[in-house]
Amino acid sequence: MSVLVDTARWPAHGRWWAHLASDRSLEELHAFAAALGVPRGAFEGDHYDVPAELVARAVAAGAEAVSTRELLHRLRAAGLRTPKRRGERVLATTSPAPGVRVDVVRAARVPAPHGTHLLLVPAGGGVLLSARGALPPAPAGARGRAALGFRRTWRRGPAGTAVRHDGLLPAAPGEVEVAGARPAALDDPALAGAWWLPLAREHLAR
Template structure:
């Protein structure tokens, strides 16, 4: 067992909160939190926020009580630490082809930038370009940012400076009057290929599903 919990020292919403994390596996962390009765919505990319009254139960189930500094050190050393800015919400995290991928709801896409795709919702679903990709923006214009995918790879020791390469791929809404280029097709939101796409959590929120 490598689930960690720190002291409940963080006040919010009239309660005191602790952090529940793992220094080996997010799958282990999700399973532990679910067994503890913590909702998935409390997941913050690399930890769960848990109320003070659950800390003793977490320890009884095998979580290791540690100081906050120790928790951060071990999560960072494991490569599971997720960078996050104010106003961002991590909706999902996965490992794809050896790279760490976070899907983040946010109002802007931080640098360094990768690709930017338009989420165009229609009555038939979402418009996709060839190969099941989101259409790229066509022309200038003010676009609303729904969020982004952060893909980062580590080389060597996670604590070594310069060992992490990061790219952000944004998900945008079309600017007023903007239309995607020709060659797109409408695909239902419940299509398995769409549901497996990295941007699906953001599209689902936008569609109200």
């Protein structure tokens, strides 16, 4: 067990709140939080916000009571700390392989270091895909455009943790013409593994 909980020191909504985290894996954290009855909506990318009344229960269930400083130190050392910037919200997090973590983040800006940037082209209630089933790449001049969000990929290796951000940008009217393109509905099972799907759904539902 490597679940950590700090002291409830942060006031919000008429209550005091603590942080629940794991310095081993997000899978362990999600399972522990679910067993405590903490809703998934309380997940903040690398921790859960938990009310003061759950702290003692968390410790009784095996969580280690630590200071906030130690909790942050252990998350950083494990490569599990998510830098949170104003206006960003983590919509999904997965660990597809050991030492790899992927966050899908809603944000108006794609931070560096940059990777690939893709365009979201609405088409008949869905999105436009190329003949190969991928979103079209963003032209170089679109990089400064307000973004819908990004995929942040962490890879831990012998030299440390490498981070890359792949952005999702809205297409300008008439900007994209893709040969052999086809529209795809957002509930198409073939899109189930697409990292940008949470961002597309949010954007097209507005």
